[in-house]
Amino acid sequence: MENNRYLEALALMGVGGAHPGGLHLTKSRLAAENIDSRMAILEAGCGTGQTAAYIAEQFQCHVTALDASETMLEKARERFLAKNLPIELRQGNIENLPYPHDHFDMVVAESVIVFTDIARSIAEFKRVLKPDGVLYAVEMVLENKLPEHEMKPILDFYGVTRLLTETEWRNLFYHVGFQDVRAEVFTIPSGKTGLDNTPDFLLSENVDSGWFDVIQEHEELTTLYEERLDFRIFRCSLDN
Ligand SMILES: C[S@@+](CC[C@H](N)C(=O)[O-])C[C@H]1O[C@@H](n2cnc3c(N)ncnc32)[C@H](O)[C@@H]1O
Incomplete structure (x- = not known):
C-alpha cells in the first residue's frame, strides 16, 4: 500500500470523497436504504472518513471506520474530533478484518476493493456481515476489455493487479455467497457543485508538488478512458 503512489497522493492531499460521484453519490445511495440508529455500519477503507462522518451524523447509528493508511486515519480522526462524532476508528487490512462473524448490518466500501486482493476482501465482508446484512460498494469497471498495451499503464498507475467487468465483479460476489447482487450505473449530474458535495481536502504539511501531478x-x-473505464454501485445481500 505504501508503495502505491496514487493512494499515497490521496492520503497526503487528504482527499475526502475519493470515489466517483463523491458525497453526492453516497447520500443518494444511502437514502435508498432503511438505516436506523440501532444499526452497526462499517466503512471499510474510509480514507479521511467523509462518508463515515456523514452516516453518523445523518443516521445516528453505530459507525466503525477502518483504513490501512496511518496518514488517512490521522485525517479521519481530526474530522471526527472536530465534529465530536463517536466513530470507532481502527487501522487494519480489509483482507483480514479484525471483527467477528455476523457483526455488521452494512459494510460500505467506496473505491477500495480494487486496491486489494479482491476475492479475499469480498469474502471478509461477507463473513463480518449479519445474515440480513448489505454490502454497498462503489468500484471501477471495465466497459470493454482493453488490449494489454492499454491496460498496463492503468494497472501500473493505480497499483492494481486487475480491472474487472461488471460481470466479473458480479461473479466474484456470487462466488463468496452473496445471493442478490445489483449493479447500478450512476450518472453524475452536471452542475452538481454544491460545496458539501465536492471532495474536501485535509492537506499534510509541506506536500511536495510532485504529488499534485499524480492527482x-x-x-x-x-x-482518456472515459468510454472504457466506468464505475458501478454494487449492492450485495445474502437473501433474495
Ligand atoms: C481511493 S481511496 C477511497 C477512500 C474513501 N473510501 C473515499 O471514498 O474517500 C482508497 C482507500 O482504501 C484504503 N485501502 C487500500 N487498501 C486497503 C486495505 N487493504 N485495507 C484497508 N484499507 C485499504 C486506502 O488507504 C485509501 O484510504
Whole structure:
C-alpha cells in the first residue's frame, strides 16, 4: 500500500470523497436504504472518513471506520474530533478484518476493493456481515476489455493487479455467497457543485508538488478512458 503512489497522493492531499460521484453519490445511495440508529455500519477503507462522518451524523447509528493508511486515519480522526462524532476508528487490512462473524448490518466500501486482493476482501465482508446484512460498494469497471498495451499503464498507475467487468465483479460476489447482487450505473449530474458535495481536502504539511501531478495524472487517465473505464454501485445481500 505504501508503495502505491496514487493512494499515497490521496492520503497526503487528504482527499475526502475519493470515489466517483463523491458525497453526492453516497447520500443518494444511502437514502435508498432503511438505516436506523440501532444499526452497526462499517466503512471499510474510509480514507479521511467523509462518508463515515456523514452516516453518523445523518443516521445516528453505530459507525466503525477502518483504513490501512496511518496518514488517512490521522485525517479521519481530526474530522471526527472536530465534529465530536463517536466513530470507532481502527487501522487494519480489509483482507483480514479484525471483527467477528455476523457483526455488521452494512459494510460500505467506496473505491477500495480494487486496491486489494479482491476475492479475499469480498469474502471478509461477507463473513463480518449479519445474515440480513448489505454490502454497498462503489468500484471501477471495465466497459470493454482493453488490449494489454492499454491496460498496463492503468494497472501500473493505480497499483492494481486487475480491472474487472461488471460481470466479473458480479461473479466474484456470487462466488463468496452473496445471493442478490445489483449493479447500478450512476450518472453524475452536471452542475452538481454544491460545496458539501465536492471532495474536501485535509492537506499534510509541506506536500511536495510532485504529488499534485499524480492527482492530475489520475484526472487525465479518467478522461482518456472515459468510454472504457466506468464505475458501478454494487449492492450485495445474502437473501433474495
Ligand atoms: C481511493 S481511496 C477511497 C477512500 C474513501 N473510501 C473515499 O471514498 O474517500 C482508497 C482507500 O482504501 C484504503 N485501502 C487500500 N487498501 C486497503 C486495505 N487493504 N485495507 C484497508 N484499507 C485499504 C486506502 O488507504 C485509501 O484510504
